[in-house]
Each structure stands twice: as C-alpha cells, then as structure tokens.
Amino acid sequence: MSEQRSKTGVAAPPDNAAAAEGPRRPGLALAVIATAQLMVVLDATIVNVALPHVQQALGLSGSGLQWVVNAYSLTFGGLLLLGGRAGDLLGRRKMFIAGLLLFSAASLLGGFATTQEWLLAARAVQGVGAAITAPAALSLITTNFPEGPQRNKAMGVYASMSVAGGAVGLLAGGALTSYVSWRWVLFVNVPIGLAVALAAPRVLAEASRHRGRFDLPGAITGTGGIAALVYGLSSAATTQDGVSHWGDAKVIVSFVAAVVLLVAFVVIETRSLHALLPLRLLRNRNRTGAYLIFAGAGTGIFGMFFFLTLFMQSVWGYSALKSGVSYMPFTVATLVSSATAAQLVPRVGPRPLLLIGSASSTGGLFWLSRISEHSTYAGGLLGPTMLTGVGIGMVFVPASLTALSGVAEADSGVASSLLNTGQQVGGATGLAVLGTIAWTTVADQAQTHAAHPVPGAHDLATGFSRGLLADSGIALLTFVITLATIRLKRADLAGSTQPAPAP
Template sequence: MRTADSSQPPARNHREPAAAPASEAAPEAVPSSAPGRPRSATAVLVLACAAQFMVILDVTIVNVALPAMRAELRLDAAGQQWIVNAYTLGFAGLLLLGGRTADLVGTRRAFLAGVVGFTLASLAGGLATGGGPLVAARAVQGAGAAFLAPATLALIMRTFTEPAPRARAMGAWSVVTAAGGAVGAVVGGALTEYAGWRWVLFVNVPIGAALLTAALLYVPAAGGGRGGARRLDLPGALTVTAGLTALVHGTIGSETHGWGSPHVWGPAGAGALLLAGFVVIESRVAQPLVPLAILRHRGLAVANPLVMAMSGAGFSMWFLLSLHLQQNLGLGAVEAGLCFVPGSLAIIVGARTATRLVARTGSRPLVVAGMALSTAGFVWLSRIGGAGGGYADEVAGPFVLASLGFGLSLMPAMVAATSGTDPAEAGLAAGLVNTSRQVGGALGLAVLATVASHTTAARLARRPHELQQALTAGYGRALLTAAAFTACAALGAFALPGGRGRTP
C-alpha cells in the first residue's frame, strides 16, 4: 500500500477478517476529508505530533506552577506530589488498556475519546477550587493521555506504510516527544507568572478543541477495529491501576506518618495484594492485558526495573529542582522554567547520540555509561547550598550532566526491551516499558519527597529558625538518594543482553 498524500486519490477501505490479530491487521488508509478532496498524510502527521506534544507537555508543565498552586489552594507537601503523581498514575495504569483499545475499537475512536477526556479534565482542573478536585482532574487527564498517546503512534504507523516515509514520520514524532518535556517547563513558568497557574491547564482547552476538529476531518472513520472475537481485559486494567495507586498512596503517607504507621503499610499492603491479584487475573483470562509469557524475555525483564529506577530519579530531579529554584534561590516562575532549558537540550543531545551509536555498540554500554554520568551528576547536585551559591555555580553543571546521562540511556533501554521479543509483541513490550517509566516516576517521587521531608523536619528540630537551610538540606539528601537509584541502574545494566542493536 502506498503512503497517502495530496496527489493521490482517496484510498479504498479494506475489510479485515473479524478475528485477525492486531499484529496482522492491514494498515488504515487515509480517506478524503470531503467528497472529491484527498486528505494529506502530512496533516495526519501534524495532528499526531500535536496530540503527543500536548500529552508530554502536561508531564512537566505543572512543575514550575506547584508553588503557586500550593499557596492558593493551601496544599501540603503530599498534595503537591499528588498533582504530579495523579497524572502519571492515570497515564501508567491505563496505558496498556489504551493501546489495546486502539487495536480493538479503532484508532479514530480511541483518539477522539482521549482528546475529549483530556480536554474536559484540563478545563475542570483549571476551575478547581481545592486540592481534591484538582488531583481528580489530573487523574482523568492521565487517563485521557493513556488512550491518546498510543493512538497517535498507531495513527502514524497505519498512515505511513513504506519504510522511508515511516522513518521520517517516526523521527518527527520522537523529536516532538523530547521537545514536549523541554517546552513544558518554560511554558509553565510563563503562564504561571503572567496569566496565573490555572492557565497551565486552561491552555489545553483550545489545543484540544483544534485537535478534535482536525481528527474529525483527517483520522479514518472506518477501519482499525480488530474484530469482535477479542475483548478488553477490564478487570486486569482496573486491578493494576488500583494497585499502583494504593502503593503510591501508602508511600506518600510516609512523609507525614512514618513508615511504621497503618496509614502507610495499610494502603501499601492493599496495593501489593491488588498487584498480586493482577498477576492471577492475567494468568487465567483468555485474552490478558499482559500475557505473562512475554516477561520471560531477558531484555524486557531486565529493562523494566532499570527504566523504573531511571524515571524515579529523573522525575524527582525536575520536581525537587523546581521547588529549590523558587523557594530557596528566589527565582520567579519564568526564570525557573528557563533554568530547565539546558537540561532539556542535554537530554536531546544524549538521545541523538544514542540513536547513532546503538546499532554499533548495543544497548548495554550506552545504558551503563549514561547511568554512570547521571550518578555523578546527582552526587554533585546533592551539594546544593553547601557554599550558598546560585543556579550557575551549583545547579547548572550537574543538572546538565545528569540530564545527558538520561538522554543517553533511555532509548537504548527501550531497544533492549523490545529487541528480544517477537515482532508481533514489540508493541506490547514497548507499552510495558512506558508503563514502568510512569510508575517508576510516581514511586520514585513519593520516596524521594519523603526523604526530603524527613531530612528537613530533622534539621528544623535542631535549628528551628533555619527554614531555608533545612529545605536545602532535604533536597540535597533526596538528590543523593536519587544517585543511589541511578547507580543501581548502572550496575543492573550489565545484565542486559550484549548483542548489537537490532533496532525494531
């Protein structure tokens, strides 16, 4: 099938066998946007990239706005964490279900559902008058993202069917994914300072409306379903989402109650039981969300915990530095957002370097080297406040070093996870790694924020009039703990398969 473009007539829809598996289904054609007028594959690519940009943007856009949210809504430290974690948990817990939904009910329906849910949740979050409604809106945002993100990738894969156009389209999609995190901090800072923190959520409303209109014009109205013989594993999806949420809730509770409190081990224990129940469900249902046999692949089994450790450190770094820059160094929201640009560029440089090298070196040396760089960056970064310095002399250098390590490591870890699997399972393997990335970010943030809080409280107990020094000490201890995460990831990377890159 040729890639659709503006010079071709409308592509003809192909009827697929009812029980065809997702991996064997024919790609969707790009239909005409109106009778007699062909649709442009370029428009489809722009639509998919814009939607992915919005999804990734909201992972980081709220970080710089957190102090303003806390002040107006009177949030405690745990409430700040939940504004971030509610999104990542909703995203992670339903990501596999979102990908399977796009396979079974069609890309168009999954895309539209994701856009509508994400946009309405953004509106509700911007209108929230308390921490509870805001956290709930962020969770629904994450759920919308879980359906939208897989649909954007599926839309590209089914529109661009020839190798060269598909490679160019995937390159554009990857660049937008990397840029979304970088732009989020800057845009979040500007909106917070000049329009108010609510606009970091309201900004998604006009974007979502534009995406919805474009999707109705350009996303195929037919095709993409995978037959009625397959079913969604709703019990598995609900169990894993509830289990992850309970586990993170218990971990966050340790910040105020201590690890031995029922407020901690009660939810954490319930989360562990729910996750065990998820494993039982997946082993017994006919069409599981995660076939357990896929976890026998060495690359996937090793890469998942590595990615969790990487993300736990990386997500926490952005969160902690955002607070440090504004609370301790006294920077405004815009200045704090601009301070993240060098790290974002370092991630892009690392990712591009890894892309060039992975086919020659394999994944293992790149992940080891990247995590070693990040570990050195975190150890250096943990010394913040030691000499009373500012951003340029205490934060910028180690922040760039740690970010470069993340950029160098993440893509090779993804390659290692998917290269050892059957081609028909590559999408599921990538979904599992992306889920681990979001879950690791949520759990890592909960643990490291607890470390920071306990260190700050202990310092204040000895010196009650040194609040700023106590906060800085807490952030430094948490960043040193993040170095332990990345050091473990560097050591664990030696267990990755050593073969040179068969990049899927």
Template sequence: MRQGRTGGAVLALACAAQLMVVLDVSVINVALPSIQAELGFTPESLQWVANGYLLTFGGFLLLGGRLADLHGRRRIFLAGLAAFSAASLVGGLATGPAALIAARAAQGLGAAVLAPATLSMVTTTFAEGPHRTRALATWTAVSVAGGAAGNLVGGALTEFLSWRATLLINVPIGALALISAARVLAADRPLAARETRLDLPGSILATAGLTCLTYGVTNVPLGWTAPQTLVPLATGVAALVLFTVVESRFAASPLVPPQLFRNRSIAAGNAVMLLVGACFQAPMWYFLTLYMQDVLHYTALQTGLGFLPHTLVTIAAGRLLTPWLMRHASGRTLIVAGALIAAAGFVWQSRIDADSGYLAGILGPAIVFSFGGGLLNTPLTTTVTAGTAATEAGAAAGLMNTTKQIGGAFGLAALISISGTQDPQAPVDYATAFLASAGILVAAGVAAAALPARRDGDR
C-alpha cells in the same frame, strides 16, 4: 507500515498528544497558590489538584494500552484526546474545588488512554530500524521537553494570563489534533470478536493495584509506616500479585500478554526503565526545584528557565546524536554508557551547597547527566518496544509508561525519605539524594548488560 509523508503526519499527531500529557503533569504546579486563593482550597485539599491527575494517570495506563490493541489505535486515540480536552475545558472553567479536582482526575484518565496510544502509533507506523529510531527519538525528545517545560509554561501562563490558562490551552490544541487525527489516521484492522474481549478481572486488579500504589506513594511524606501510606501500598502490592496470577492462569485475553515477558528486550528493558525512572522521571526536577527556589531564591519563572539547559542538552543528545550512534554501536552499549555518564553527573551534582550558585551548582552537572540521559533514552525506548506484534503494541506501550511512572513515584518517595525533605524542620540533604541517584543509575547500567546487543539494521 506507513512511512514518508503519512508517517510524518502520524508522528506529529503522536508528539502533540504526548506533549499535552506530559506537560499537564507539572504545568499546574506553579499555579497552585493562585488556585487556592481564588477557589478557596484548604492546604490539605490543594494537593489533590496535582495528585488527582497522577492517581488516575498511573492507575489506568495498563488498561489504556490494551484498549488500543483491542479496539484500534485510531478509535482509542480519538477517545482519549476528546476526554482529555473536555476535562481541560471543565477544569479551566471550574468554580469550586470539587469541580477542579474531578476535572483533573478525568484529565488523568484521558492521559492514561492517550499516552500508550501515541507510542503504539509510532511503533506500528515505522518499521524497526533507522526510521523507527528517528521517530522514537523525536517522540522521546518531546516527552522530555514537555516534562521540563511544565513549570516554565505554567509560570508564564499564570503570570501573564491566569491559572485557568494552564488548562484551557489544551482545548484549542486538542481540537486541532482531533480534526487532524480524523483525517490522517487510518482505521485499524478489526480483531476477531474472541480477541476483543477485555480481561475484566485483570483490568480491575491492575487498575486498583496501580491506583493504590500511586496513592500510597503520595502519602510517603507522612512516613512509610503511617496508615495512609502503609495500607494503600500493601493493598496495591496484594492486588498486583493477584493480577499476575489471574493473567498467567485464567485470563483468555490477558491485559498484559505473558509472551511479552519472554521477550528479553522487553523484560530486561523495563527493569532498566524502572531504575532510570527512579532518577529522571520526577526526583531530579523535585530536588533541583527545591534548591533553586529555597536556596537560590528563584521565582517559579526563573526556576523554569533554569531547567532549559537540562532540556536542550537531553534533546541534542537524544534526537540529534543518538540515532547516528545507533547505526554504529549497539543500543545496549549506549544505554550502559548513558547510565554511567549520568551517574557521574549526579555525583558532581551531590557537591552542591548553599554557596554553589547556578553555574557551578546547576549548569555544570546538568550538562553531564542530561547528556547521559539523552544518550540512553532513545535506545531504551527502542529496546522495550522491539519485537512486538502490532496486536500487542499498545500493551507494550502501556507497560513501558507504567514502569516509568512507578519508577519515578517510588524513586521520589525513597529519595524524600533519605534526604529529610519529609521533615519541614530539617535541612534538605541534597548530597545524599543525588548520590543515591548516582548509585541507582550505576545499577541501571549493570542491569542493561542483560539486554541483547543490537544495532539499527540488525534483525
């Protein structure tokens, strides 16, 4: 495995690409009013500027991860980066709603190919142990920073330039990354022809199932029993059940190799990732954004700045402290401790009310649950990618990203349902949403007890 100077260049490329992927989940949100005014979107169609990206991103992650294994991480990374950058250019120049929605969907497809490739590049470049831990800590920190900075970057670009800049900014970054990747990334060793056959039935079922689930979740505000919600959710579940049958009994080269689930780190780690994603992936940002904008009456730019402490504390804990701790304590211990600390922070956050203000209502709880999140992120990412062969690194990365996305989507949908935000006439029940998040994190801490206890350097 390559480390040192070449490893540093690979890590920089992986982080730059991952930053683009996670940033574009939210960077366009604050620009939606400007987009609606300029391109003539209806209120119903405007949501698809955001949902078009999420739909294809969530639906194609498993397929994107496996493609990197079968056809080489360098080739798939370059293809995903080129597709993402080209779609950003088309979206930034769009003159009508249909063109912009199509471009956002194409961006999501490129992101679904790119995100697993970035993670598998890191895990195959750095050997298990302290070097990989530090690399994954950096990759995770960039993911957290990108997700948190989306509203801030989007607000600044929209206010000082144009909504188009939220998409066009990806073009020069993508071009530089493509040039660098072509020079830095070595070609992967080709697999035997029989190993490169894509599991077409499994790919269709997984993509259809995940896409239907994602679409159904976006309609949860209409109610869980609404046909627009219930039908796609039921279809998605049925497709994924059939997918598991095809993978385990009929597929010669499965999209998700069954042996991955015989690895306790991967099986239990993804269960924990699902629960953690249900609190941190989208719900936290959603409810705190509502509070800052609807209760504290912050602008989009002020709201983005309000999230800076969350980002800084998470990065400090995850990038600076956790790699050192992992040499002295097991990853399992840090995951359990991080989940329980974050749960305590969400209990504190549940005491928020209209008179709390920023310092008591946002900053104090943020320090606690962001520290807990930072403490568990790196060891959890390390755990769900541990013990994976290089030929299955993409599948493991795709599975991890898919688990995180599904956790975030269903966590947000469930919390919206119990907090009353699906009813525009009802006040938002912040206390219930954050207490439920705390309960989910306690469950994550309990589930983490099933993980193997390993420290950096253990084999």
C-alpha cells in the same frame, strides 16, 4: 508469508501496508504524535509552579494541594495497562483521538473550577485521558513507521518529548501563571488537544483491530493494584515538616491492597485466554530490562525536577518563571542527545548507548548532589543538568526500541503502556523514597541548631543534596541493570516482520 520468530523470542509486527510504507505525510504524522505526548507529559509538571496561586484562589488545604498533582498521577499510572489494551482491541488511532478529546474536555472544566472538589475531579479525568492517549501515541509509531531509520527517527522525537516535556511544563507553567492566570495552565491544553485530534485521522494510519475480549478480572485487579500502589506511595513520603507517613493506616492498607491485587493479577494473567498483560512479553530479558531501565529513568527525572525546582525557589529565591528558564540547557541537551541516539542505534546497537546514557545520568546526578546554598547557577547547576540531560536522552531512545523490538503487532499497545507504566510507577516509587531521605535530613539538620527549628537555606540545601545523591544511586542501579540484561544487537533492530499470534 511463513510464520517465524525474531531473535527476541516474540513475534514481530506484521507486514502491513501502513508500517511497511510509512504514513503518506510522515512529518505531519510525527508532529501529531509528538505534540500529543508533549501535552500529556508536561501536564504532570505545568501545574506545579501554579500551586501557590491555585491555593490562594480556591482555598485549598495542604493535603488538597498535594492531590492537585497526585489525582492526575494516580489515574494516569493506574489505567495505563487498560488504555494500552483498549488501543489493541478497539483501534489505536480511534483511542488516541478519544483520549485527546477527553483530556481536552477535562482541562477545560478544570480551568473553570471554583472548588477544590471540582478541580481534583477534573485532574483525575485528565489522567484517564492521558492513560488512553500515551500508549496509543507510542504504539502508533510502530503502526506508522517501519523498523529501521524511520522508526529510529520517530522514536528519537518521541523520547525527546517524553523527557523534555517536564522542563517545558515548568517553563510554560511559570510564564502562564506570571503573565496570564493559573487557569491557563489547564486552558492551554484545549486548543492544542483539539487541533491534534482533528489532524490525527488525516495523517495517521490505523492498524487493523485485533480480535479478542477485554480481560475484565485482569483489568480490575491490575488497575486496582497499580492505583493502590501509587496512592500509597503518594501518601507515604516524609513531608517538609519532617513527619513520616509510612506508618499511617491508610498507607499500610494501600500497600497491602496493592500486593493482594497485583498477586491476583499475575495469577489471572497466567490463566486468561485474553490477558490484559500477556506474560510472554516479560519472558524476554531484553524487554524486561528495558522496562526496569525506564523505571529508573523515571525516578531520575522526577527526582531532579522535584529537588532542583524547590532548591532554586526556596534556597536561591528564584521566581517560578526563572526556575523554568533555568531548565532550558537541560532540555536542549536532551533533544540533541535523543536525536544523536536515534542516528547511532542502528550502527552500534542499543547496549552501548544505554551504558553511556546511564553512566552519564549517574555522573550528572552525583555532580548535582554537590550543590549548596553558596553555589552559582553557572558553577553548580548548568554543567550537571546538561550532563544528566545527555544521559537521559541517550537512554530513552534505545530503551524504547528495545522494549518494542519483536513485539507482535497485536501486543504493541500493551507493550507501549508498560513503558509508560514503568516510568510513572518508577517515578512515584522513587520520589517517595527520595523525598523521605531529603525531608528527614532537612528536619535532622534543623534540630541540631535551634530550639524551635525552622529549616533555613543550609538545612534545605543539605536535604536536597542528600536526595540527589540517592537519585544518583538509582541511576547507578540502572547502569547495572543494563549490564545484566541488555543483549540486543543492532541486527535485531533491522525490522524483520512476522504475523501476530492468533488470539
């Protein structure tokens, strides 16, 4: 077959049998990929509602409690690029299974934790498993489903799991904590992970491994830079007591280290023959725009879950389970919207859907920012969360297809990992900023009417409202990025195939 280039400027996937014909059991293949993605995503939130019970059982300090969440995010976000490239070089299905087994083993050990150190170590290893599994899951869609209707449908299901997983995690965490034990928010991963790992070699096609070597200098600087950035952001945000940590020595050192390491990473990647991140992937405006859109969407989701969960429990007095159930309309709206986007993208192209989705997310988050302690669920929360869910679902499918369209098959693992990296790092960055805005407002409100201020319902509602308003501003920025960068036409997603460049 003669070598050619797609309109996106990067070689598209080769015409291999697996991608051309699809898996022999596409329904089961999609179920395996979607279940793995759901498990990885929901684990970022399923632990949240169990934190008070974890603290009581293990005697965790306040900072230790924070790191039950952050230990997972740190290793997950920091190792995504390395996990994506490992799939390209060692085999995506193989790494998918390895990541699932590691994730399941860490979940089992974490469920038996009797000390803070034990639990935090298990959560960090969970993040390593997730960093291997997540990019492999997305790139396996490109391996098992050819561009066109099959891949659009698969991407719609994958996107639904990526978005709805957070809400499902809150619901599952509330139910397991209320009716069984907090330990089951970890144990539940074990049978699911083992079942998916056993099914994977039977239903998923494996692409051929690609020649090349690991870019060790790039891996050290890239992984270290992202990890330092996530650590700094996780430690920096203003907390509920109104104290800002942006000026702390460890935060400043983390940010300086992140800048130095990431600059070194870019320099190394421009000169490496076996780059961890081929910079040619970022030279395409559509693809870079899609990564930025994913970062903005990550902020929107992280911010909404964070503020609304605290609002419902701290202001309205909802239980953990009731808070999780309250997200069900959002989840349904997201699922329907993702499925609709998968059907529409081959007809209208990605740009209109991205514009509609980002505009809907902006409107929904702005509407949510009007919420107060006197609002009701039906009048103040139901409508805007559903509108936001429609917008997020409408964004994820076309953004994923845009980012992966025309990518050389040899690079699909790292291209997939960049989407997850954008969502994780964008979410961590955005939430640190949004949290600072919200908690500063809460502290200022409390200071205005008490000699010894303790934030009340009005103070908390005002702060969360301000945080959601800033969140809607980031969604609006995502709309502007879409206008400025996305030019991909529906014809560009038609699925012409080309060979990967020689390593």
